[in-house]
Each structure stands twice: as structure tokens, then as C-alpha cells.
Amino acid sequence: MKNKLWKAATVIILIYVLTAGLYGEVPRQPILNETVRNLYYHVTMWFAMVIYLLISLIYSIRYLSSGKIEHDDIASEFVNTGVVFGIVGFTTGAIWGMVTWGDPLPKDPKILSVAIAMLAYFAYLVLRGAFEDEQRRARISSIYNIFAFVIFNVLIWILPRMTDSLHPGNGGNPGFNIYDSENVMKPVFYSAIIGWSMLGLWVTTLRIRLKRLNHLAEERS
Amino acid sequence: MSEIITLIKKEITLEWRQRYALNGMLLYVISTIAICYLSFNLNRNLLTPIVWNTLFWIILLFTAVNAIAKSFSREHYGRYLYHYMISSPQSIIISKIIYNSLLMLTLSLTALGFYILVMGNPVGNMTVYVLSVVLGSLGFASSLTLISAIASKADNSGSLMAILSFPMIIPMLLMVTKLAKNALDNLDTSVNYDEILVLLSIDAIVIGLSVILFPYLWRS
Numbered sequence: 001m002k003n004k005l006w007k008a009a010t011v012i013i014l015i016y017v018l019t020a021g022l023y024g025e026v027p028r029q030p031i032l033n034e035t036v037r038n039l040y041y042h043v044t045m046w047f048a049m050v051i052y053l054l055i056s057l058i059y060s061i062r063y064l065s066s067g068k069i070e071h072d073d074i075a076s077e078f079v080n081t082g083v084v085f086g087i088v089g090f091t092t093g094a095i096w097g098m099v100t101w102g103d104p105l106p107k108d109p110k111i112l113s114v115a116i117a118m119l120a121y122f123a124y125l126v127l128r129g130a131f132e133d134e135q136r137r138a139r140i141s142s143i144y145n146i147f148a149f150v151i152f153n154v155l156i157w158i159l160p161r162m163t164d165s166l167h168p169g170n171g172g173n174p175g176f177n178i179y180d181s182e183n184v185m186k187p188v189f190y191s192a193i194i195g196w197s198m199l200g201l202w203v204t205t206l207r208i209r210l211k212r213l214n215h216l217a218e219e220r221s
Numbered sequence: 222m223s224e225i226i227t228l229i230k231k232e233i234t235l236e237w238r239q240r241y242a243l244n245g246m247l248l249y250v251i252s253t254i255a256i257c258y259l260s261f262n263l264n265r266n267l268l269t270p271i272v273w274n275t276l277f278w279i280i281l282l283f284t285a286v287n288a289i290a291k292s293f294s295r296e297h298y299g300r301y302l303y304h305y306m307i308s309s310p311q312s313i314i315i316s317k318i319i320y321n322s323l324l325m326l327t328l329s330l331t332a333l334g335f336y337i338l339v340m341g342n343p344v345g346n347m348t349v350y351v352l353s354v355v356l357g358s359l360g361f362a363s364s365l366t367l368i369s370a371i372a373s374k375a376d377n378s379g380s381l382m383a384i385l386s387f388p389m390i391i392p393m394l395l396m397v398t399k400l401a402k403n404a405l406d407n408l409d410t411s412v413n414y415d416e417i418l419v420l421l422s423i424d425a426i427v428i429g430l431s432v433i434l435f436p437y438l439w440r441s
Contacts, residue, residue, distance in 0.1 A: 012441040064437050120388035143434045154392050
């Protein structure tokens with residue numbers, strides 16, 4: 001029952017986010033115009049991605065201390081979901097950039113940083129493919145995952161703040177708050193963060209369960 | 222502590238006996254620079270300071286990846302086990318990092334000397350430029366050592382090393398090229414403190430992580 005409740009909540013929140021996000025009131029802004037609604041579909045993806053990568057990091061550390069293969073399964077599936085959300089975030093960002101900045105991929109330090117960080121996680125997935133033995137793969141990819149998470153954080157939090165950036169809240173730009181002085185966007189934005197994160201969590205739990213069933217099937221045969 | 226020093230001595234003696242990595246890499250650096258020289262000799266005007274700097278860092282980057290990739294695959298499996306029996310993993314990784322830093326310093330400073338000799342010298346502030354090269358090679362060495370340990374566990378470690386190391390090394394490379402650019406333009410030293418600080422802190426984080434994570438790695 002408890003399981004079903006949060007899934008129902010996810011669906012309800014996402015229905016709210018989609019309707020309120022597309023039809024709701026947004027502040028009028030020059031240049032941004034109606035594209036400001038992309039806030040609900042671009043920024044939230046990165047929030048969700050950081051959450052999944054953090055969970056993945058925690059499970060990698062737990063794997064190293066416990067040696068249980070289940071922990072590694074969880075870590076790798078969260079990286080998969082995180083990468084998918086990253087790609088979606090890239091796409092929505094490119095659409096937004098095309099309309100407001102006139103270029104889908106301008107030379108912005110934040111875009112560059114995130115692209116490199118995504119490369120690190122692609123490298124993680126490649127590394128996982130390089131090993132046949134399960135325990136060995138789990139151990140080595142966990143180590144790389146911890147390493148990648150640290151570099152990922154350096155890339156997205158420290159480096160973009162040292163240079164000029166087109167993104168709000170970086171390099172002396174004001175944060176996004178000034179565009180939403182009447183707080184009409186905040187409720188939708190916060191529920192969008194929660195909704196998308198929960199959706200990814202849901203998908204990931206399904207994939208983890210599938211993986212466990214595969215393990216069981218292999219043991220039987 | 223004495224364990225670390227002994228291990229570094231062992232690495233250096235091993236290197237000195239074979240002179241394989243050092244000579245091979247020196248030859249690699251010098252031939253790359255020679256190729257750059259020959260290509261740019263056709264049209265000297267194209268060699269602006271920016272191109273000069275970019276070429277130099279590309280050469281250094283590939284030298285670092287190639288030189289450090291060998292640091293774990295060089296030894297025989299039996300000798301590997303022997304080292305692991307008699308010493309702690311922390312001192313092994315620290316000694317490898319220090320040895321690789323020394324190797325990278327030798328290579329990069331030689332490369333810089335030869336590069337300036339062949340390609341001319343547009344650098345405004347030589348002290349800061351040398352500092353950026355020193356910091357860069359220390360950073361490359363410390364971050365690549367753990368990556369090469371990871372890659373050496375896989376079968377085709379050569380290509381894996383490249384894939385794994387580039388994302389890790391790019392934050393460092395961004396900072397170091399910026400520092401080098403400032404030195405090239407002879408900007409005031411005070412503008413560089415930010416970059417130097419970030420570089421040093423990335424180094425510290427990476428070395429700390431290597432020391433923490435390596436014990437898990439060598440068990441497998």
C-alpha cells in the first residue's frame with residue numbers, strides 16, 4: 001500500500017506540473033517571454049540528476065565497505081538514470097538556448113563543464129563493460145564512481161563560478177529569483193523538482209528489481 | 222615514511238636500469254615538437270601565442286597519459302604480489318604518485334626547454350609560466366596515477382586509460398591553461414591566485430581520494 005501511495009503521488013504531482021507548467025500564470029519578461037516555463041523542465045532535470053548521482057555515490061561507498069553485489073546494482077542503475085536525465089536536461093537547455101541566446105550550444109563554461117562531467121559518467125559505463133567478472137567490475141567501477149562524483153562536483157560547482165557565464169546565478173549574474181518576484185512560479189518549480197525526481201526513482205527501482213530477477217534466473221539455470 | 226622513500230628509490234632504480242619510460246617518453250616529446258616545428262615552418266605567421274600555448278599543452282597532456290599509463294602495468298604479476306605483501310597500500314600509492322610527479326616534472330621541463338628552443342618564446346612572464354607547467358605536471362601525475370591503477374586491472378588498458386583519464390584531467394587543464402595564458406600575456410601576478418588555489422585544492426582532493434581508494438583497488 002505504501003508503495004502504491006508514492007507512485008500515485010508522483011503521477012498526481014506530474015499532472016499538476018504539466019498542466020500548471022503549460023497553462024499557469026508566469027511573469028512577463030523581455031526576451032524570455034513564455035520560454036520561462038522551461039524552468040520546470042530544464043533546471044529540474046539537473047536537480048534530479050545530481051540527486052541520483054549522489055545516491056549512486058552512497059551505494060558505491062556502501063559496496064566498497066560491504067561487498068554486496070546488490071549495492072553495486074543500485075549504484076550502476078542510478079548512474080544510468082542520471083545520465084538519461086542529463087541528456088534530457090541538455091536537450092531542454094539547447095531548446096531554451098536556441099530561443100533566448102540565439103544558439104543551442106553557446107560557449108558557456110557551465111555547458112562545457114556539464115558536458116565533460118557527462119563524459120566522465122559515460123566513461124564509467126564503458127569501464128563497466130570492460131570486465132567479465134561481477135565482483136571485479138563492481139569493485140573497480142565503484143572506485144571510479146567515487147572519483148567521478150568528486151570531479152563532477154568540482155566541474156559543476158566550482159569552475160563555472162570562476163568565469164563569466166550566461167546562466168543566471170553564475171559569474172556575477174543575478175540568480176533566477178529576480179525573474180519571479182511575485183513567487184507565482186515557485187510552487188510549480190518546487191513540485192516539479194519533487195515530481196521528476198520521484199519519477200526517476202520509480203524507473204530506477206523497476207530496473208533494479210529487473211536486475212535482481214535476472215540474477216535469480218541466472219542462479220537457477 | 223621510510224617505506225615510501227624505499228619504494229621511490231626502487232622505482233627510480235628500476236627506471237634507471239631500464240631507461241625505457243624516460244627515454245621513450247623523451248623521444249616521444251621531442252619528435253612531437255619536431256613535427257610541430259616542421260609543420261609550422263611552412264607558415265610562421267600562423268604560430269600566434271595562443272596556438273603556441275595550446276600546442277604545448279596538448280603535447281604535455283598526451284605525454285602525461287602515455288608516461289603514467291605504464292606505471293602499474295610495468296611490473297610482473299609476481300613482483301606485484303610481493304610488494305603488496307611487504308608494504309602497505311597507502312605507501313605504494315604515495316610512492317607511485319611522488320615518482321610519477323618527478324617523472325612528469327623532468328619530462329615537462331625538458332619539453333618546455335626544447336619547445337622554446339625550437340618554436341620561439343612568446344611568454345611574457347616566464348616565472349609564472351614555469352609555475353603553471355610545474356603545477357600542471359604535478360596535477361596530471363597525481364590524478365592519473367589512480368586512473369592508471371584502475372585501467373591496469375582491465376584487459377585493454379591502453380584505450381581505457383584515455384577514456385577514463387580525459388574527463389578527470391580536463392578541470393585541471395582548464396585552470397592550468399588559463400594560468401599559462403595569464404603568464405603569456407604578462408598579467409599581474411595577483412590575478413593568478415584564484416587559479417593557483419583551485420589547482421592546489423584539486424590536487425589535494427585527488428591525492429586524498431587516491432590514498433583512500435587505492436587500498437580497495439589492490440585487493441582485487
